[in-house]
Amino acid sequence: MSELIQAVLKSEERSNFRQFASLLRSADKKYLLRNEILQLFNEKSEQFSDSPNLQKLIRYVQEIILENDFFCLIIRPRIAKQEAYRILEDLTVEPMSVQELLDLRDRFVNHYHPQEGDVYEIDFAPFYDYSPVLRDPKNIGKGVEYLNRFLSSQLFQDEKKGQVSLYQFLQLHRYNGLQLLINERIRSTEELSDRVKQALGIVSDRDPNDPYQTFRFELQDLGFEPGWGNTAARVRETLEILDQLIDSPDHQTLDAFISRIPMIFRVALISPHGWFGQEGVLGRPDTGGQVVYILDQVKSLEKQLQEDLELAGLAILGVQPKVIVLTRLIPNSDGTLCNQRLEKIYGTTDAWILRVPFREFNPHLTQNWISRFEIWPYLETFAIDAERELRAEFQGRPDLIIGNYSDGNLVAFLLARRLKVTHCIIAHALEKSKYLFSNLYWQDLEDKYHFSLQFTADLIAMNAANFIISSTYQEIVGTPESVGQYESYKSFTMPDLYHVVDGIELFSPKFNVVPPGVNEAVFFPFTRTEDRLLNDRERLENLLFYDDDPEQIYGKLDNPDKRPLFSMARLDRIKNLTGLAETYGQSESLQERCNLILIAGKLRTDDSTDHEEISEIEKLYEIIDRYQLKGKIRWLGVRLPKIDTGEVYRVIADREGIFVQPALFEAFGLTILEAMVTGLPMFATRFGGPLEIIQNKVNGFYINPTNYEETAEVILEFLDQCDRDPHYWSQISQRGIERVYSTYTWKIHTTRLLSLAKIYGFWNYTSQDHREDMMRYIESLFYLLYRPRAQGLLAEQLQRS
Structure with a gap:
């Protein structure tokens, strides 16, 4: 990339580069991100029309940081690769090391203290010298395929x-x-x-x-x-x-053989955060999507294990798999079963929810649900207690441990280390990507979010895991235009705490893309009328369009027969249902042609204790009043059982409605699959996983949820095409159904997951010595960095209680 910079500076484009530098200096901001840089450049595009190299360079720039006598270009020449350059006032170019860039970011937030000595550096790069790495970014997320080739060549x-x-x-x-x-x-x-x-x-x-x-x-x-x-x-x-x-020997034969070996009989899935159950837990802060994902995964895992063990001929020994979801027991369970130690998972033979209480360091807090941001002080002792409980329930060790979310991934590491078991992690979403500059301003956010603990836990878990499951490729390394969630951990600063020089090897074969599926018993096409229950259909149609119940429904529709514009999600900032309401409110054409139907948690602020949810509730009411949407919008503050959710989608599809998923960022988008497989045309955010689920204008549509006018135009263009072609809605509907069945089923997911567990178990066995030095380094981070901060948070919580 330095060659491209030199091509600009050693040509007639130099003067235009100087003009652009002057433009940067005149901007109000001193730290510009990619969208802001492109917007600034495009506003003056006429000035730079004769500078093709400069235009190309700007497309690669991710960030620009301005200092008094220079500015820094942070360039992403390709996926999973970042470079930084210092541009002096005379346009001299100097490459910057990672350490220099992190120092610069510390200076930007006034937390650079060279007189106090060097800041603590975290660097995992040396520990990956022992393991194979991929070369081509296109192969990231296909780790096991590379690993098999490497193993077979090395081993044999x-x-x-x-x-x-x-x-x-x-x-x-x-x-x-x-x-x-x-x-x-x-x-x-x-x-x-x-x-x-x-x-x-x-x-x-x-x-x-x-x-x-x-x-x-x-x-x-x-x-x-x-x-x-x-x-x-x-x-x-x-x-x-x-x-x-x-x-x-060759890698295909090795894969085929290891995949057949009966190695896995007992699986533990870790989700300690809480409110994990089968009834009355969905819609609780932070839990809904993860609970649905894990329960569906458990049922498919047990079924696949039963099939595999039957094929292996182990039925004659009476071998049966057992699956346990490990979570925390909550004494004050608010009418749910979260205060029961064991709960059988419906539709399974031997799968259970095992709840282990947090130790009573702080009974005022541990008797109740605890936010995912406050849970960190209790996880180490939870892992110790859970080991004993798991051994008792399994009558031995599990064969595979699967961590879920940051807290579960940390506990999975602690358990796997003690039990000497292969383990994988599933992030679901990494907070670092969701909250802009969350690492840079962590000290300002620490009282509320405790990111210092979460990001440290993430670094520990992702490096300790034998393998990592992601739902999409871009979850790992993003797109040419955007940084991936795991990629954001490659290097970053937590000012005054530590610098991450190399936080994760993105080319490691531990990364594997294994998307989840849909529960096909619940979510199936609306055209399968023989599988639908007439009573449920009528009841939910009344709920969506006609019932008058001020306790759980806001809004009576003037014309219930208009095409429904439908969305369902938690009311939080990231899910952006208020953004969809704003889009609808600003578009008279959408209001004329559609009703907006929202299923969104709660109707009243008094019913919520979540600050973000309260803010979104207030905002939604304000939007309804500002745009005078009464009679056009219907807001249901209900928590639906899963089986009702599937029929709700089908009822909307009966009326040739559409589903809009307006999230500011979506790590994957399980609701997208669920709505698509029922037959609803899908309009989903272009930021995150939906880019890999949807093929734009083929089986769904991308929207930019931050651009209300553009979002409305995309929807209206679809409606116009439906008016011109009466079969168009059905064509998009059918293509969406076919997309899900070809790629996103739990059968595909669990077959792949178990195959990966066996291959990585074999790899773990043959290379134990090569991992021990990394594990010792990880333990030092846990005991010297994570644990003291967790103990500090516990002391704060005790003072508050």
Whole structure:
């Protein structure tokens, strides 16, 4: 990128660059972000029309920081790559190191103190020297594919060493003390190869459909225990893959074989934050989407595990999987079951919610729900107590731990470290990306958000995890125009606390994109009338359009037959339902053609304790009054059971309505999938995950929720096309349904997740020594940085109570 800067400065474009620098100096702001830079440049675009290199350079600039005698260009020449340059008054260009850039940001907020010595630096880069890294940014998020190629080449480069590792790995597997796969009759890698060929002779002579138990003892005499398959055909396929892996190993064969091994019987999913249950918890602050995601994932996980274990031939041993969601027990549970230790998950055989209470350091707080921003002091002891409870429920260790959100990911690290278990994390959303400059101004925000703890916990968890599940590619590294959520942790400053020089290796194969699915029993196309219940349909139609209940409904529609413009979300700033109401209020054309229907939590500020929700409630009422929307808008302050949510979407679709998802940022967008699969044309934010779900103008539409006029134009253009072509609504509807079924099902998700867990479990086994130094570094961050701050927060909470 320095070459492009020099191309500008050593040509006739130099004068235009100087003009642009002067333009920057005249701006009110001293710290400009990409959109502001582009807006400033475009306002004077005529002046720079003859400067193609300058135009190209500006497109790559992410930030500009102005100081007295120079300004700093922070450039993102490509995804996952950042460079910084100091431009002096005489237009001399000097590259800046990461440390210099972080110092500059500290100076910008008046927290640079060189006389007090160097600030503490966090740098994970040296610990990734031991592990493979991808080269092409396009392959980020496809880590396991690269890992398999790397493993097979490294592991079997020394054929003898690779075979020994494989042999030892096969010896490990047991279930409740029962040996699986191979027993002591196979004493070496040479014997393993010979016995595989003998076993193939036995099963090849049998009818492919012969059950495993009819030839079990013949294989046992050779040294093979259950786990190879449930029929002669399945056993033969598995043994043939192993035979090929021994004789001529490659990454596809390794993947195929490891994916078949019965390694996972017990899974623990960690979500300690609270209000985790099946009834009466949705709509609580911070919990709704995560609860829905995990419960759907659990049901699919159990089903897939049952299928895998059946195929492995373990039914004869009575092997059944068990799945536990670990959360906290809340004594003051507000009428929910959150004060019960165990709760069976509906629709499962052996899946449970296990609730462990926080220790009573501060009973005034721990008896009740605790905000995700205040939870940090209780997580370490929660992990210690939870280990004992999990061991008791599983009657042993889990085989896989899955962390959820920042708090769950930290607990997953603590548990996995103590239990020596493979673990993965799922961020769902990282707060650092949601709150602009949250790290730079952390001290001003600490009383409310405690970002110093959260961002430290994120760094610990993402580096400790064996693998990371993201819902989209851009969750990791963004787009050419925007920085990804994980990418934002690459380098940043927490002034007066620490500098992150290298916070995460974005090219690590630990990253894998595995999007969630939809619950197909609840969310299905509105055209499947045979699966819909007439009573539910009528009841919810009345709720949406006709019922008069001031306790939970605001607004009576003048003309209920207008096309419904529908949205459903929490009332918080990021979800931006007030922005949608503003869009509707500013567009008389939308008001003439549509009613706005919102399902949005609460109607009254007195019913909420969440400051952000209270602010949004007040704002929504103000917008309704300002634009005189009475008779055109209907606001339902209800919490719907999931099964009703699916039918609500279908009722809107019956009237050829549309769904608008106006979030300022959406990490993924599960509601988008749920609405699309029911048949609703989707209009969703272009900021975040929806960019990867929707194909614009094919099966949905992008909107810029910050531009009300443009959003209205996109919707009106669709409505105009519907008027011109009576089949257009149905075409978009059907394409949305097809998009979900082809890519976003829980079957696809859990099959992939379990395959990843096995591959990374194998990788973890073969490279334990290479991870220990990183884990020791992570522990030092936890005990020397995280724990003292958590204890400090606890002291503050005790003073407040």
